[in-house]
Structures are given as structure tokens and as C-alpha cells.
Amino acid sequence: MLVQNPKQFIKVTFTTFRLFLSTELTYRNQILAWILADIFQPFILAVLWANVARNGSNALSVEQMVTYFFLIAIVSKFTKDFSDQYISNKIMYGEFSKYLVKPFNYLSEALGISMASKFLRLIILIPFLVVTYIFFKDMIIINTSSLNLFYALSAVVIGFIINFLLGNTFALIAFFIKQILGIRSFYENTVTFLSGEVIPIMVMPIWAVILVKVLPFRYTLSFPVEILTNQLFQFEIIQGFYIALFWIISLTIFYKLLYRLALKKYEAEGI
Amino acid sequence: MKQKEFSIFKYYRTIWITIFKQSLSKAGTYRIEVIARSLRGVFLVVTQVIFINAVIGGSKSFVGWSLDEMYLLAGIFNTINYMSWSLFSINLWRLEEKILKGEFDFILLKPVSSIFGASFTEFFVDDAMSAISGVLLIGYYVVNHYQEFTLSLVLLFLITMLSAFIIWFSFELIFASFDFVRVKNGLREIKKQITGVGKFPSDIWQGNMKYVFFTILPVAFVGSVPARVLSGVFDWRYAVLSVVISLAFFFLAKAIWYHSLKRYTSAG
Numbered sequence: 001m002l003v004q005n006p007k008q009f010i011k012v013t014f015t016t017f018r019l020f021l022s023t024e025l026t027y028r029n030q031i032l033a034w035i036l037a038d039i040f041q042p043f044i045l046a047v048l049w050a051n052v053a054r055n056g057s058n059a060l061s062v063e064q065m066v067t068y069f070f071l072i073a074i075v076s077k078f079t080k081d082f083s084d085q086y087i088s089n090k091i092m093y094g095e096f097s098k099y100l101v102k103p104f105n106y107l108s109e110a111l112g113i114s115m116a117s118k119f120l121r122l123i124i125l126i127p128f129l130v131v132t133y134i135f136f137k138d139m140i141i142i143n144t145s146s147l148n149l150f151y152a153l154s155a156v157v158i159g160f161i162i163n164f165l166l167g168n169t170f171a172l173i174a175f176f177i178k179q180i181l182g183i184r185s186f187y188e189n190t191v192t193f194l195s196g197e198v199i200p201i202m203v204m205p206i207w208a209v210i211l212v213k214v215l216p217f218r219y220t221l222s223f224p225v226e227i228l229t230n231q232l233f234q235f236e237i238i239q240g241f242y243i244a245l246f247w248i249i250s251l252t253i254f255y256k257l258l259y260r261l262a263l264k265k266y267e268a269e270g271i
Numbered sequence: 272m273k274q275k276e277f278s279i280f281k282y283y284r285t286i287w288i289t290i291f292k293q294s295l296s297k298a299g300t301y302r303i304e305v306i307a308r309s310l311r312g313v314f315l316v317v318t319q320v321i322f323i324n325a326v327i328g329g330s331k332s333f334v335g336w337s338l339d340e341m342y343l344l345a346g347i348f349n350t351i352n353y354m355s356w357s358l359f360s361i362n363l364w365r366l367e368e369k370i371l372k373g374e375f376d377f378i379l380l381k382p383v384s385s386i387f388g389a390s391f392t393e394f395f396v397d398d399a400m401s402a403i404s405g406v407l408l409i410g411y412y413v414v415n416h417y418q419e420f421t422l423s424l425v426l427l428f429l430i431t432m433l434s435a436f437i438i439w440f441s442f443e444l445i446f447a448s449f450d451f452v453r454v455k456n457g458l459r460e461i462k463k464q465i466t467g468v469g470k471f472p473s474d475i476w477q478g479n480m481k482y483v484f485f486t487i488l489p490v491a492f493v494g495s496v497p498a499r500v501l502s503g504v505f506d507w508r509y510a511v512l513s514v515v516i517s518l519a520f521f522f523l524a525k526a527i528w529y530h531s532l533k534r535y536t537s538a539g
Contacts, residue, residue, distance in 0.1 A: 027454075027457075029455065033460055036460075036461050036464075037463065040461065041464055052325075052333065056328075178301075181397075182306075182307035182397050185308070185311055186311040189314060199321070199322055204325060208321060
């Protein structure tokens with residue numbers, strides 16, 4: 001089990017959520033800038049891929065491309081995790097030591113911070129999404145049947161869990177290598193590419209599609225979007241859930257083993 | 272007057288060479304960073320090749336750009352992006368942190384201009400390694416098309432590349448200037464997205480948007496214009512235009528920097 005005391009875990013998570021939210025609201029200007037930046041990239045990519053679709057270069061239509069990146073902008077707000085940077089910085093600067101003496105799992109704090117970051121960005125993004133939908137509603141085609149929505153919401157929750165585990169497992173590298181900025185950039189590029197954030201997975205070459213379907217990154221972003229845009233058959237959706245659950249179990253085991261190893265290696269700095 | 276200008280240039284060159292040597296020795300301490308960034312550079316080439324091939328698909332071209340020209344564009348953007356990160360972007364990105372901690376005061380006290388002090392404090396060797404991706408892609412284009420090159424074409428290309436660096440630096444300077452007015456403004460995230468437009472062909476934009484990316488936010492000069500000049504599609508007039516735009520943008524950035532600096536209040 002990753003969480004020893006679920007009740008305490010949830011309590012610490014929500015306390016951290018409230019504290020982090022109030023800290024971030026001290027500098028409100030940056031929140032709006034984040035939102036604009038978050039919208040910019042999907043907008044640019046939607047324009048690019050709409051041109052690609054008009055060019056007739058691949059199988060997806062203009063409407064599918066616009067819908068895909070519209071949904072990417074929404075789903076990424078739910079599934080992205082920001083705690084890995086926070087935790088790896090704590091380890092690098094010797095501030096992780098306090099978590100070893102605290103009577104709760106540090107992951108509860110990481111989760112609270114991640115949820116607070118997402119909550120802020122999502123709340124402010126909503127008006128922009130509504131405006132975008134009004135302007136482009138003829139081009140946005142989403143399957144909103146109750147079964148599909150149930151599948152998509154489940155996929156979003158699973159996507160966040162995988163992202164959270166991936167990020168916090170990756171953050172443990174800081175115990176072994178003090179400077180991980182370069183490795184982190186490499187990791188972020190890998191996640192961005194393999195999750196379908198920049199290229200829809202359906203337009204990748206066959207060998208890349210097979211690889212991406214087996215790796216966990218697709219389930220953090222592209223999978224829920226593929227469900228909502230009707231790109232998958234029923235059996236593909238079920239198959240996707242099985243692979244995602246496999247990754248949750250594997251990452252949990254791997255995280256626990258790596259954490260145990262990391263603590264033996266840990267040398268606190270600045271004390 | 273000329274002698275004075277030359278000695279100022281020598282002065283800053285000497286300082287920068289010292290900074291460069293110190294940065295190299297620091298990079299030697301964190302070798303894993305250098306290796307990781309180099310591997311990242313290679314990974315970027317692979318992902319960009321997949322991306323470009325997905326964009327081109329079964330066609331021979333995309334909005335008037337052939338496959339080789341798309342590689343060239345990606346290579347130019349990567350080179351400018353990562354060399355900028357290594358030279359000045361990271362230093363300007365950390366300006367906000369320096370202001371919050373009161374460390375910027377020490378930069379103002381040094382006998383160098385505040386722009387130089389804020390922008391060129393350190394050279395990041397590991398980020399320069401990521402520029403390998405750009406060099407590889409440009410190299411691929413050069414190897415396949417060297418018969419088409421003339422001396423004037425290469426010179427015009429180098430002029431547009433230099434202009435691209437100046438424009439990129441100006442963007443960084445403008446957005447960093449706002450830290451003096453209000454810290455933690457988040458504008459760098461917007462700047463990152465705006466300059467990211469430069470990696471795509473300018474021809475995907477129509478009408479007013481295209482005009483904006485060639486004038487008010489001249490990101491087209493960061494990628495598309497150098498690529499089009501080297502491929503012979505744009506002539507010497509675009510090289511002249513890139514020089515004019517880059518200098519105008521730089522002077523605007525400098526004016527904004529000094530105007531914002533007047534509002535700086537030390538935290539320390």
C-alpha cells in the first residue's frame with residue numbers, strides 16, 4: 001500500500017491544498033499569464049494540424065484536429081502533475097529532511113500542491129473554453145453519451161494517478177544525482193511527445209503507435225481525448241484501461257522500492 | 272571615439288571570456304547534466320523528424336515547404352533556441368529570483384551595463400549541447416543541397432541568423448523588464464509560447480496573423496526567414512528587412528528595460 005493512513009493522507013492533502021492556494025493568490029497576475037500561455041500552445045497546434053488536415057496529408061479531418069486540441073487543453077488541466085518539480089527541488093536543496101520526521105507521508109503534501117495548481121488554472125480557464133466553444137462549436141465534435149463520458153472521466157482520473165506516480169518516481173532521482181535539471185528536461189520532452197500533447201498519436205508511424213500504446217504516457221493525456229473523439233472501439237478502450245491499471249500497479253511497486261533505496265542513499269545538505 | 276568604442280568592446284569581451292571559462296569548469300563538475308542535455312538533443316532530432324514526417328504525410332510539401340526545408344526550419348529554430356538558452360535566456364529567466372532575493376542590487380553595483388550584468392552572468396554549456404539537434408538538422412539540409420549554395424546566399428543566411436539571435440534576445444529583454452515593475456507576473460510563460468511560434472512555417476498563418484508575426488511580434492524572422500533565405504526562396508531584401516527589424520526591436524527592448532529599471536526597488 002502506498003498510503004498507510006488514508007484519512008490522515010486526505011486531511012493533509014486538503015490542508016496543503018488550501019495553504020498553497022492562498023500562497024499562489026498572493027501573486028494573481030501570474031495566474032492569468034499561465035492561462036494565456038496554456039491556451040496559446042493548443043491554439044497554435046490546432047492551426048498547424050488543421051492546415052495539415054486541409055493538405056490531405058493524413059487520415060484525420062480538420063474538425064477532428066480542432067476537437068483534439070480543444071480537448072487536450074481541457075484534459076491536461078486535470079491530468080498534469082506539478083509536484084515532481086517541487087519534491088525534486090526539496091531533495092536537491094536539503095529541505096526533504098523535514099518530511100522524514102513529520103508524522104505523515106510527503107506525498108499527501110505533493111498531492112495537495114498539485115491539486116491546488118490545477119484547480120486555479122482550471123477555474124480561470126473555464127471562461128476562455130466557453131468562448132472558444134461558442135466560436136468553434138461547428139468544428140468541435142465530442143461523443144457525449146453517458147457511457148463515453150463515464151469512460152473518459154475514469155480515464156482522466158487514471159491519467160492523473162499515472163502522472164502523479166511517474167512524476168514522484170522521477171523526482172527520487174534527485175537522491176542519487178544532485179543536478180537533475182537536464183534529466184528533467186529530457187523527461188518532460190519525452191512526456192510531451194509520447195502523451196500526444198504535440199502530435200496526435202493516430203498520425204504517428206505504426207511502430208511509434210505500438211510503442212506509445214504500451215508505454216504509460218499515452219494514458220496521461222491522449223487516451224481520454226481519444227475516447228471522447230470516438231477514435232477507439234469498445235475493446236480498445238477496455239484494453240487501454242487494463243494497460244493503464246498495469247502501469248499504476250507497476251509504478252507503485254517501483255516507487256516504493258526506489259524510495260527505500262533512495263532513503264539509504266540520502267545525505268541532507270544545509271544542516 | 273572609435274578607440275573608446277573598441278576598448279569598451281574589448282572590456283566586455285574580456286569579461287565574457289572569463290565568465291565562459293568559469294562556466295566550463297562548472298560544467299565539468301556536473302558532467303551528467305552535459306550528457307543528459309546532449310542525449311536530449313539527439314532525442315529532439317528523432318521526435319522532430321517524426322513530427323515533420325507526420326505533418327508532411329503522403330504529400331511532397333506542406334504549405335509550400337518541402338520535407339528538407341521543414342528540417343532546415345526545425346534545425347534553425349533549435350540552434351537559436353538552445354544557444355539563446357545557454358547564452359542569456361536562463362540568466363534573464365532567473366532575474367525574477369534575483370530581484371526577490373535582493374541579489375540584483377549586486378549586478379547594478381558592478382562596473383558593467385545592467386543589461387550585460389543581467390543577461391550574461393553565466394554560460395550554460397549543458398544547454399548549448401541541446402543545440403546539437405539544430406546543427407544536425409541544418410547539416411542534413413546542407414549536405415543534400417550544397418550544390419545550390421553561393422557565397423552571397425551563405426552570407427545572407429548568416430546575416431538573418433544573427434538578426435534572429437538579436438530578435439530573440441530582444442524578446443527576452445522585454446519580458447524580463449516587467450519583473451522590475453511587478454515580480455511573479457508570469458509573462459515569461461507567454462513569451463515562451465510566442466517565440467515557440469517560430470518553429471512552424473510562417474505560411475500556416477493567413478492575413479492579419481501573418482502580418483503580426485512579421486512585424487509586431489517578429490517571430491517569423493527567428494525561423495522561417497533564415498530558412499527561406501538559405502533555400503533561395505527569399506532574396507536579399509528579406510535579409511535587409513531582418514536587420515532593420517532586429518535593430519528596431521533591440522532598441523525598443525533597451526528602451527523598455529531602462530524605463531522599467533527606473534521603477535526597480537530593492538528587496539534587500
